[in-house]
Amino acid sequence: MKLLVCVSKTPDTTTKITFNGDKTQLDTTGIQYIMNPYDEWYALVRAIELQEAEGGSVTIINVGGAENDSIIRKGLAIGADAAVRIDTESGSSLDVAKQIAAYAKDQGFDIVFFGKETIDYNGSEVGAMVAELLEMPFISYASKLEMNGDAATINRDIEGGTEVIEVATPFAVSAAKGMAEQRIPNMKGIMTAKRKPLEVLAPVATTDFTHVVSYEMPSAKSAVKLIDPENMDELVRLLSEEAKVL
Amino acid sequence: MVLVFAESVNGKFKKAAFEAVTYGYQTAQLMGLSCAALVLGKAADAGELGKYGAAKVHHLANDQLNNLDSQVYAAVIAAAVEQLGAQVVVLSHTSTGKSILGRLAVRLDAGSVPGANALPTYTDGVFAVSKPVFSGKAFAHIAITSPVKLVSIMGNSLPPAIVGDAVAVTPLEVPVPASRIKIISVSRIEGTTPLPEAELVVSAGRGMKGPENWGIIEELAKELGATTACSRPVSDVGWRPHHEHVGQTGITVRPNLYIAAGISGAIQHLAGVNSSKTIVVINKDPEAPFFKAADYGVVGDLFEVVPRLTEAIRKHKQHA
Numbered sequence: 362m363k364l365l366v367c368v369s370k371t372p373d374t375t376t377k378i379t380f381n382g383d384k385t386q387l388d389t390t391g392i393q394y395i396m397n398p399y400d401e402w403y404a405l406v407r408a409i410e411l412q413e414a415e416g417g418s419v420t421i422i423n424v425g426g427a428e429n430d431s432i433i434r435k436g437l438a439i440g441a442d443a444a445v446r447i448d449t450e451s452g453s454s455l456d457v458a459k460q461i462a463a464y465a466k467d468q469g470f471d472i473v474f475f476g477k478e479t480i481d482y483n484g485s486e487v488g489a490m491v492a493e494l495l496e497m498p499f500i501s502y503a504s505k506l507e508m509n510g511d512a513a514t515i516n517r518d519i520e521g522g523t524e525v526i527e528v529a530t531p532f533a534v535s536a537a538k539g540m541a542e543q544r545i546p547n548m549k550g551i552m553t554a555k556r557k558p559l560e561v562l563a564p565v566a567t568t569d570f571t572h573v574v575s576y577e578m579p580s581a582k583s584a585v586k587l588i589d590p591e592n593m594d595e596l597v598r599l600l601s602e603e604a605k606v607l
Numbered sequence: 608m609v610l611v612f613a614e615s616v617n618g619k620f621k622k623a624a625f626e627a628v629t630y631g632y633q634t635a636q637l638m639g640l641s642c643a644a645l646v647l648g649k650a651a652d653a654g655e656l657g658k659y660g661a662a663k664v665h666h667l668a669n670d671q672l673n674n675l676d677s678q679v680y681a682a683v684i685a686a687a688v689e690q691l692g693a694q695v696v697v698l699s700h701t702s703t704g705k706s707i708l709g710r711l712a713v714r715l716d717a718g719s720v721p722g723a724n725a726l727p728t729y730t731d732g733v734f735a736v737s738k739p740v741f742s743g744k745a746f747a748h749i750a751i752t753s754p755v756k757l758v759s760i761m762g763n764s765l766p767p768a769i770v771g772d773a774v775a776v777t778p779l780e781v782p783v784p785a786s787r788i789k790i791i792s793v794s795r796i797e798g799t800t801p802l803p804e805a806e807l808v809v810s811a812g813r814g815m816k817g818p819e820n821w822g823i824i825e826e827l828a829k830e831l832g833a834t835t836a837c838s839r840p841v842s843d844v845g846w847r848p849h850h851e852h853v854g855q856t857g858i859t860v861r862p863n864l865y866i867a868a869g870i871s872g873a874i875q876h877l878a879g880v881n882s883s884k885t886i887v888v889i890n891k892d893p894e895a896p897f898f899k900a901a902d903y904g905v906v907g908d909l910f911e912v913v914p915r916l917t918e919a920i921r922k923h924k925q926h927a
């Protein structure tokens with residue numbers, strides 16, 4: 362099976378987020394970047410497991426500049442066979458999707474994997490976009506994926522429940538918790554990753570239909586009101602009369 | 608026209624659909640447009656959406672549309688947008704809406720904002736809308752410049768408001784392509800409100816010491832009519848089911864009230880809950896980081912405080 366895993370880089374959750382003077386851009390100084398956890402822990406690892414069980418290859422693709430190579434190498438160290446980076450600073454999800462689709466369309470991938478969303482823009486859009494561009498079925502929020510021949514049985518998380526879906530390859534899928542367990546790259550993986558191919562390709566031209574006008578920080582929380590643990594009637598009164606949530 | 612895709616689940620509309628129509632109606636008012644709703648598959652009482660501001664309700668009652676296939680839904684919605692001449696399309700930011708939005712952006716060659724949390728602004732012809740980014744640490748105000756604009760809205764972003772009467776339902780005719788997926792089964796936990804939709808949430812963490820102690824949490828939730836949630840380590844070790852895990856790697860919630868007992872408030876936990884309107888933290892450690900994100904704090908032993916709170920709520924309900 363030929364598997365493609367789309368990976369994104371995102372600021373580590375513990376990094377402090379600040380913006381430049383006119384609040385139109387993220388201030389990237391001092392930001393620690395990681396591979397988006399859903400891409401790494403669930404999508405990539407499940408693809409590698411399938412490759413181990415059924416043969417074939419796992420390619421990872423990232424849209425971004427050369428500074429992303431460390432994240433791509435980590436994906437190779439975890440177990441992907443090859444990597445592609447489309448060399449552009451993307452301005453929108455639609456652009457990212459078009460770059461990925463332009464590369465993938467003639468490659469004959471059986472499954473295209475995504476994480477369920479990125480933890481920076483939390484958009485959850487790229488998977489659906491790529492699926493539409495490649496005219497593939499798309500199963501989102503998959504918490505389980507089993508192959509039987511050319512078909513997959515997938516559990517999809519929905520609000521308060523689960524859907525079980527059968528779909529034949531080729532298809533696209535976005536991975537949520539449950540799909541696989543995180544893998545830490547070992548020394549051998551890290552060493553071989555250095556020799557695995559990382560192809561850098563030029564972007565295709567696209568048009569952006571969205572742009573960030575400004576960023577804003579949430580209004581500062583007022584200090585916590587401490588309530589006497591003996592007096593829960595007072596808490597209930599505040600929740601009812603002040604917060605008006607009861 | 609502002610066209611709202613109003614999701615139905617098992618033929619019924621949930622709060623997300625009413626919120627979306629209210630959002631579409633208010634957006635239409637702002638832009639001097641009319642608002643219409645689009646309903647796919649089995650749906651009783653589609654005309655009721657008129658009450659929330661849909662001047663017209665277009666219904667395509669094809670059984671193939673009773674469950675989501677994002678490919679089929681996107682083809683049908685895009686055809687409806689073109690047939691009806693919609694300029695703005697509003698979806699709910701649910702597992703359904705999120706699976707369709709990106710496809711629509713491709714089909715309609717349109718800009719999209721996923722997960723808006725407030726009404727758009729529309730000044731000098733510029734349409735822009737805010738959404739939380741960096742797991743709730745900031746908001747981005749994003750302009751959409753394409754002729755058709757796509758927005759999905761987060762649950763609990765604005766209260767559904769009744770502004771009129773039910774309307775007659777207009778049948779919609781657009782081609783429905785064949786599906787390439789097969790839905791084997793759909794199971795939903797009955798009785799409780801799913802976490803992403805819950806207005807009241809009671810959550811507990813490792814401070815509970817073991818799964819056998821969860822009775823006090825369930826009682827508090829029952830008394831409130833709340834949905835239960837938990838921190839990640841608690842679901843990782845199997846004390847609670849995975850679907851209760853909230854936070855960066857679990858479910859994001861934004862209820863009106865989030866009560867956290869025995870949870871320290873790690874940044875990855877806060878990422879999933881910090882958009883809650885009111886946060887109550889019960890923790891025996893006054894230095895627990897969660898108190899910094901809380902509106903109300905109780906420093907004390909949860910095994911004493913939680914039952915006391917349940918009792919206080921019971922009393923409050925009797926008086927109300």
Ligand SMILES: Cc1cc2nc3c(=O)[nH]c(=O)nc-3n(C[C@H](O)[C@H](O)[C@H](O)COP(=O)(O)OP(=O)(O)OC[C@H]3O[C@@H](n4cnc5c(N)ncnc54)[C@H](O)[C@@H]3O)c2cc1C
Pocket residue numbers: 398811812813814815837838839840841852853854855856857868869870871872873874875876879889890891892895907908909910
């Ligand atoms: C990449 C990554 C992603 C993560 N994603 C998530 C996520 O999605 N969600 C998540 O929750 N975590 C996540 N975590 C884990 C997170 O960092 C914390 O470890 C976790 O949230 C801690 O869970 P807890 O608060 O239940 O436990 P603890 O941190 O152990 O806190 C228990 C708390 O209970 C209090 N307590 C103990 N006994 C009592 C008592 N009798 N009465 C009152 N209070 C008491 C203690 O004072 C303490 O504050 C993630 C971590 C990483 C690295």
